[in-house]
Amino acid sequence: MPPVADLAAELRALVGEDAVLVSVEACTPFECDALNTQRHRPDLVVLPRTASAVLDVLRACRRRSVPVVARGAGTGLSGGALPVAGGVLLVLSRLDRILEIDVARRLARVEPGVTNLGISQAVAGHGLYYAPDPSSQVACTIGGNVAENSGGVHCLKHGLTVHNVLAARVATMDGEELVLGSTSGEAPGLPLLALVTGSEGMLGVVLEVTVLLKPRPARVELLLAAFGDVRRAADAVGRIIASGVVPAGLEMMDAPAIRAAEAFVRCGYPVDAEALLLCELDGLPADVERDLDAVRRLLLDCGATSLRVAASEAERLRMWSGRKSAFPAVGRLAPDYFCMDGTIPRRHLADVLERIAELSREAGLPVANVFHAGDGNLHPLILFDAGRAGDVERAEHLGAAILELCVAVGGTVTGEHGVGVEKLGPMCTQFGAGELEAFHAVKHAFDPAGLLNPGKAVPTLARCADYGAMRVHGGKLPFGHLPRF
């Protein structure tokens, strides 16, 4: 029997006939995640229904030294769930039970395949919700959220995944189960749950998650401010935060993004504006009232050309709809786009946006900006046409230049989308050999055989040597001490 058929037979015996896919037709839909420029059809897809079946699958693959890639809903934007050659794709979407909702303790214990929004919907009747809200929240799973440390538009005040997960059961590649974190808020020992959160499926496979639920705020207000230039809007962001107000969300869009969104969803955005800020405030009514006054004054003081506060819940949702559909809206402007994800210290917002505009002109490719200004998390969307000769390469170079700019001002190459396979090169810009070696050693501590999601998230030093050779900074080669082959 060939190896795949042999493994398939063993896995079928473990998890059931219908939970193992090997045919081309069945496996093709799993060939990529939301980074669809990279594809590899898996030889074998397994969809277990229970945590113990997941452990069985891992042990079987470990015995045979077969690599495993875990996947939730496949909404990741960096290729973290891209199948690897000769490996098994372990799909966790059938582990979709909500195991426990404890309203009094404000906790929910769920399987990894439960969707992000599914948790909030299940507890909505109790006035509670799960705070992190990535834009894919309708589809993305909580297991994937833990793997990516997913963010969303309300992180500045309500935190990332790492701030909203109390405990998790995690399987190692060796098929061992770890209980990390605690409903008490802290477990003895090192905070390993924080290490596993955002590890892109490289350290373990999430079997169960206990999340924190928050009460719906008593009052929510959304302001929309238009500006005649980007710098004034960027300055307003810093002024609001320095004033002592912590907005629930603080989002910015530039002119191309505003016009694309307005054309797409007719949400009433001022199409003659050069920049737009959406500022959401939530909390107790008297506190929100006070903050609303303060923010309104600040925005006008910073030169806002128009200012609107949503008068009703319907209007608030309509004002958000433009922002939330901005990616597909911008996507209509060109056949293809790359979405970048750098984060920078907020004080550099205006300078970085200006520099991105310059780089865009030099590359001859338009860039639209729609991003989490409050967090300094940029999402420049690079528009191109993959059918046009040289466009893909130019877009990739522009993207790399933007990420290098983010690192140069003290930021990071990925704020919330993850490294996956997409940003392995830019990781070499952000980290030196010492840090990368330490990351590989951490990986080895959890997965000595190196079988779990191999080749993702952390570049090899050899890869960085090649990347560095292409990008010489100031005559100095990064990783110059490494041998070249």
Add this chain to the structure above:
Amino acid sequence: MDADVTPQLVERARAASAEGTPLRIVGGDTRRFYGRDVAGDAFPTREHAGILRHDPAELVLTARGGTSLTEVEAVLAGRGQRLPFDPPRFGAGTTLGGAVASGLAGPARAWAGPVRDYVLGVRLLTGDGRVLRFGGEVMKNVAGYDVARVMAGSLGILGVLLEVSLKVLPRPAAERTLVLDVSEHEALERLGGLSSSTLPLSASAWSAGRLHLRFEGSEATLDEIERRIGGEVDEHAVEFWTAVRDHTGAALAGTGPLWRCTLPPLSPALPMGTPLLVEWNGQQRWYRPAPGVDVQAVAAAVGGHATAFRRDAGTTDAFAPLPPAVLRLHRELKRVFDPAGVLNPGRMYAGL
């Protein structure tokens, strides 16, 4: 005095690793009692001090590990901000590095979250003298494993915190502390209700029949809360909460082993007598139990764990034992960052 003494610290770590000499990391030397005893040469780090960056518009502060906590908090307060996790000090010299490495949080913990929630980045000196930078100075950063957060509560067993970048937050517009006379049982009930409300309860403490509740927000919000909750307003609230945080108040006065129990929300009264102090909406309770009480077992029975916070001579271990698979990972991570095992050996667990 601000100084960058990285080269000297690197040299010392390298030499210790080469010779296999254990080092006891000493910042302000105010928490030596916390954790297991360490036999090793003193490795002073306090000289490596200085606030490097703080821009109120960024909500981020970066400082060297030896910087005095008092200095950090004074600078933040001057700009209307604070360390949200409210770190305690058990002496004048507490350093920022020590505050993060011990992972201890004060009365605001239940409202604001633990230390690790606010760690954005570190520059770490490993046991064998490598200087590594993890995380950064931005709110959102998923590049590489989140090694920086693991340093919160790591007790120096993985490295010395040369620099720490923390998320900071604005101070609230106003605070008000209300005091109610209630039994432990009534206090737990009351706190359970409050913790599942939307009220901004930023700290709570029950001791000897008195429940202190601190709320934050606008004056209008606080007036409304006062009407709803009742009780008397504590006019000396700042002093009260500082004493709770730093264990200088009446509640924890006295001598003898002191145990801290960390519990899931809404845990019932524990069957080992009346706690000296109940904090964090009932999730942190302090005891000086009668001899022979198995505190770990009592806490574990309700899903929590216990720490021998201040031990007597007869107690060696401080922390609840780890499951074997998790302990194995601790050993592996120790090898990654401190291959010769010279940094604070045994401070957290034997053999680590």
